[in-house]
Every structure is written in C-alpha cells, then in structure tokens.
Amino acid sequence: MRGPDTTTAIPTGPVPAVDGNLVAHLEGLARAGGWLDATAYIEDAEHLTYRGLFDAAADTATALAGLGVRPGDRVLLALPDGIDFVTAFLGILRLGAVAIPVNTLFHESELRRSEEIAEPVLVVCRDEARQAFTEKVVTPLDLRTHTGGPRPAPHPVEPGAIAFAAFTSGTTGAPKLCFHAHGDAAVFDRAIGSVLRITRDDVCYSVSRMYFAYGLGNSVLLPLQRGARTVLTAERADEHTALTTLTAHHVTVFYGQPSFYARLLSHPDHHRLRTLRAAAVAGELLPHPVEDALRALLGDRLLNICGTTEIGHAVLANGPEVSRPRTVGRVLDPYRVRVVDDTGTPLPAGTEGRLQIAGPTIGDGVRRGSAPPIRLTPEEWYATGDAALIDDDGYVTLLGRLDDIEIVAGANVHPAEVEDLLGRDPRVREIVVCSVRRASRVTSLRAHVVAEDGADREELAASLLATAARELTWYKVPEDVVFVTTLPRNPTGKLLRRALRASGPAQEEPLVR
Incomplete structure (x- = not known):
C-alpha cells in the first residue's frame, strides 16, 4: 500500500539550519566533533561506533531501496530496543522514507491494528512476529543479506520533510499517528538538550522504549547529536535489571516514568541512583511523595520534564540547576506556553485553566498513515488536554488531565x-x-x-x-x-x-x- 510522497517540505516555521536529511546531519556532527570512532551504542557485549552505525544505516538504506522502498514510503518498525532498531530507523530516514515504530509487546491483534493505521509498504520485525502482519515483512537478517554494492548518499530533503511518526498512547481513544520532521531533532536538542547538557562523557539509559516519542528522543535523537554513549536493552527493565544496568555501564543520564521511579525507590539498592549526573522523569504526573523521596536522594540532579507525542519530546523542564518543587518547570526555548479558559482566552498568572503550547515541532495526530500529516505552525496553539496554572515566575503546575x-x-x-x-x-x-x-x-x-x-x-x-x-x-x-x-x-x-x-x-x- 503506497501513500503520497511525504518528502515535500511542510511549513513548520523557522528551524535551525541543518543538512536537511537527519542522518546526514548526525553524521556531519560526528565528523566535525571528532567522535566517529567513539562508541555510540552498547547492547549486551556488542559495542557499535558512530562510524559503524552510519555505515550500517547506509547499508540498510541500500537494502530497503533494493526491496522497493522509495522516498516518502512508510515503513513499520516492529523491533525491540536494540542496535537493529537504530540502524533500521536511521536507514529508513537516510532513504527519505518514513519510519513508524510500534510497540513489540502488543498483542498480535494490536500489531495488526497498528499496521492498518500506519498503512506501510514494508514491515521490519523479528522472524517470530511475521504472522502478525499482512504487509510484506523483512527481518534485520534479511536486510543484512540484501546489503552490498555502492552506498548512495542520503536522500536530499528539506528540514521540514517528514522523517518519522509516533503512535499516541490511545488512553483516550484509538491511537493516532503524529508525524515529525527531519529538522525536529535539532529543535529538541536546542530545547531539552540545552538543559540535559549531554556530552561525550555521558552514558545514557532509558527504560522508556523507543516506540515511544519520549524514548526515541532519549536513546536516539538526543545522544547522537552530542556524541554520547547509549545503553540498549531488548527486554523491558524491572527495578533490579535497571539498577544493575546503571552500575554495570556507569550510566550518568537516566530516563524513566514516575511509576518506575516509585518502584526503584522501594528497591533495597535504590541508593545506586546517587551515581547519576541527571535523572529525568516524564510520562505522567510526578506524585509529590515520589518527588520528595527523589529530591532527598538526588538533590538538584532530578529533572522533572513534560512533553507529548504531538510535540515530540520535552517542552517544560524543572531542574536540574533551577527548579521549583511541585511544578514541571518553565517552558523551553523555542516553545511558548499559556493557560486559557474554556473560550480560549488567556488567563492571568496563578489562575487554573487549560494548558496550551506553541512551537515548531508540533504534529497533531491523524487516523491513517496515508492522511496528510498535520503540522502546526509556530504561531498556532496546541491544546495538551491538561489542567494547569502558571505562576508569576513562569513555573507551570500540572493539575491533571482535563478528562481525569x-x-x-x-x-x-x-x-x-x-x-x-x-x-x-x-x-x-x-x-x-x-x-x-x-x-x-x-x-x-x-x-x-x-x-x-x-x-x-x-x-x-x-x-x-x-x-x-x-x-x-x-x-x-x-x-x-x-x-x-x-x-x-x-x-x-x-x-x-x-x-x-x-x-x-x-x-x-x-x-x-
């Protein structure tokens, strides 16, 4: 099932100047920063350098082209977190196609439903998941088998061209697809990247999976722009395996959800969290008792952040250097935030209302992959569905979902x-x-x-x-x-x-x- 060519630039307002194709941009950063031969990913005993990563992505793009994938085509990526996921994701983008990650833990019927929504020309999955899909399926081994021959340059695209889509969680209805552009990653780096301040000395680990917009940013889009190492684990972590991973790989930047941190705090070895340089928490409201316990343990290294699948990553951040307890912090440049009443009229500081965000990376959800991607301009306000208030200093307090x-x-x-x-x-x-x-x-x-x-x-x-x-x-x-x-x-x-x-x-x- 082949959809429209989505490589056409979609107006998104100004974005940082980058080499249009995200993979070309990332490789250019690695070359200019001198980290091509540094380790990019660690998975079990395998260590993959940045040079090896970009070579593998180029080979994957060549294999995909040989299988008939064209620029603008959608490819469903049903792989667990791991090096195979990253090389496939980057290979799809290098070709100018659109990557759509999906949760591999879904029931077979949910995987099939995700395929129906995405309408891909190809599915990349493990061999044991083949039967869940109706479209043409290939495995990472198939892609490696089809490599060889000259590696074409990354497909030329504008920064506003669509690169990938993320499924919404479906908590309030059927999942939708939110499309994001090649240039969005540079905006994420400008926003949350300026707060995390990841460097080549950092080792990153996210228990949020890469089929999540949050996890994709944590493990791919943010560290690859800064030359950091990232630890990947195929299995979803529990408290014990997460703490073991932190210690074994000397993790410095850790990402998780509030409920996961709550479980970590109940583990007898939770003191291992003290070795982190930064501990980011997102995905749900951070309960005050959990926040208090984390602040007592981590101090100003706790980073409470907030974003949505539609935005792509964090747009609000509380910490690590400047924070106000019980809030999710202040809005990150280049985004804007406001609270409005039921009629859309902005409310004064300290007044409870509906939270709205404006910025250059917002892609509202669509029901089908073949539908024209919805991309808001930086002047348009996006309603997050949260009840919130903003104090005189710009700190945002989330009060819960409006539908909650x-x-x-x-x-x-x-x-x-x-x-x-x-x-x-x-x-x-x-x-x-x-x-x-x-x-x-x-x-x-x-x-x-x-x-x-x-x-x-x-x-x-x-x-x-x-x-x-x-x-x-x-x-x-x-x-x-x-x-x-x-x-x-x-x-x-x-x-x-x-x-x-x-x-x-x-x-x-x-x-x-």
Whole structure:
C-alpha cells in the first residue's frame, strides 16, 4: 500500500539550519566533533561506533531501496530496543522514507491494528512476529543479506520533510499517528538538550522504549547529536535489571516514568541512583511523595520534564540547576506556553485553566498513515488536554488531565490532589482516586491502593480515610478504599483511569470503608 510522497517540505516555521536529511546531519556532527570512532551504542557485549552505525544505516538504506522502498514510503518498525532498531530507523530516514515504530509487546491483534493505521509498504520485525502482519515483512537478517554494492548518499530533503511518526498512547481513544520532521531533532536538542547538557562523557539509559516519542528522543535523537554513549536493552527493565544496568555501564543520564521511579525507590539498592549526573522523569504526573523521596536522594540532579507525542519530546523542564518543587518547570526555548479558559482566552498568572503550547515541532495526530500529516505552525496553539496554572515566575503546575477531572456533588475534583495527600503514607506503594457511580446512583470517590507488603489493610484504609477527612473538603474525601495488586496501564505504561471508573460498585477484592 503506497501513500503520497511525504518528502515535500511542510511549513513548520523557522528551524535551525541543518543538512536537511537527519542522518546526514548526525553524521556531519560526528565528523566535525571528532567522535566517529567513539562508541555510540552498547547492547549486551556488542559495542557499535558512530562510524559503524552510519555505515550500517547506509547499508540498510541500500537494502530497503533494493526491496522497493522509495522516498516518502512508510515503513513499520516492529523491533525491540536494540542496535537493529537504530540502524533500521536511521536507514529508513537516510532513504527519505518514513519510519513508524510500534510497540513489540502488543498483542498480535494490536500489531495488526497498528499496521492498518500506519498503512506501510514494508514491515521490519523479528522472524517470530511475521504472522502478525499482512504487509510484506523483512527481518534485520534479511536486510543484512540484501546489503552490498555502492552506498548512495542520503536522500536530499528539506528540514521540514517528514522523517518519522509516533503512535499516541490511545488512553483516550484509538491511537493516532503524529508525524515529525527531519529538522525536529535539532529543535529538541536546542530545547531539552540545552538543559540535559549531554556530552561525550555521558552514558545514557532509558527504560522508556523507543516506540515511544519520549524514548526515541532519549536513546536516539538526543545522544547522537552530542556524541554520547547509549545503553540498549531488548527486554523491558524491572527495578533490579535497571539498577544493575546503571552500575554495570556507569550510566550518568537516566530516563524513566514516575511509576518506575516509585518502584526503584522501594528497591533495597535504590541508593545506586546517587551515581547519576541527571535523572529525568516524564510520562505522567510526578506524585509529590515520589518527588520528595527523589529530591532527598538526588538533590538538584532530578529533572522533572513534560512533553507529548504531538510535540515530540520535552517542552517544560524543572531542574536540574533551577527548579521549583511541585511544578514541571518553565517552558523551553523555542516553545511558548499559556493557560486559557474554556473560550480560549488567556488567563492571568496563578489562575487554573487549560494548558496550551506553541512551537515548531508540533504534529497533531491523524487516523491513517496515508492522511496528510498535520503540522502546526509556530504561531498556532496546541491544546495538551491538561489542567494547569502558571505562576508569576513562569513555573507551570500540572493539575491533571482535563478528562481525569472528577465531578462530585457538582464540584470539580483533581484526583492528583487527593493522591498526593494519601500517597504520603509509607504503606502506600501506588494510589489512584477516581469517581464511582454507586448502586444508589450517587457518584463519589474511591481510592484504589497498591499497598506495601505486610501492610495491615484494615488499619491502612481507616488511616487514609481519616487523613482525607481531616485535610480535605468533604466532597474530595473518598467514600471507600479498595486494595488491588496492580493498577491498569496501557502497553506504554500510562494509567487507564477509565478502566477503574468502569469497575463500578462491585470489585473482586473486598472494599474497606
């Protein structure tokens, strides 16, 4: 299935001057910076230099062209994190085609649905995943087999030409594709890169996978512009393997989600995090108890950042050198931020409203890969779907997703406020508060709690409800507590509040009131 030629430059406003094709730009940076022969990636016992990476990407581009892939074609990339992923991703871009990474942990039906959305001409996956797809499939071994012959130069494109697309998480509906341009990576480096200040001395490791826009930036787009080394692991990390990786490879820059950091803090060896130069956290609201514990452990090396798939990476950053607790920091150049009311009118500092972002890399989601990519101009405001306020100094406080706001007794309740209060109890590992339609037809709040091992549930529930009654307005107080072993999350790790709301008054485990 062949779509329109998406190599045509799409107006995105001014972007930093780069060699149009991102792969040519990255190779040029490595040559000029003198790090072509330095290690780019470490995967198990394999160490790949920048020179080897760009040679492999060129060979991959040659193989893809031999298989009939043309500039502008979409290629679905269904590989786990690893060197094969990176060389395939860069090979696709070098050819001028469009790479679309997909979560390899999806169920077979979800992989097929992703293929239907992306409408690729080719799927690159491991041999064991072939049966999940209907389009032509090749493996990394197939691509290596087809290499040989002259390596053509990177396909010439403008910085605004489409390079890759990322799937939205689908937490509020069917996943969409957000398209990003070759020039976007330079903007990410200008924005969050100026805060992280990655150098050739850094070793980076992200537990967020590369099928995620966040993980792709962490492991590919940001370190390759700075000459750093990056550790890749095919398997999703748990607390033990992550801490082992940090120690074994002397990782200096680490990326993870708030829920993952919470699990790390519960590990007896969490003190290993102290060896990091920078610890970035993103993907969800950072619960205040987790933030407090991380700040106590890391000090100003904690970097709380915020972005979206549509933006491509972080647009707000809190730390590491200048920070304000309980916020996600200030907007990063060249982006702009504001808070508006329901009519779109900007609100004064300190007033709660709807968060909007403007900047040169924003690609709103489309339902099909063949649809014209939507790229906002830097003057257009993008609504993130978050409730927020901005203080007089420009620090942004996120209050939660607008679609997560609960209405109880006719009043708006931000679950994060209740969760932050009750989550301070050391016996609480995770907590989510959401509304429940009771059998009486009355709506009230319920606290879903993952308790620490050994906690007395009856005592804990009574304590949490007493704390809420003492500290919160009556309609913000949960009516009951239900203990669960895990919280529902989608394959990207984001919490599915709607699954908890849908649980209704009945639960498998007894309620504690």
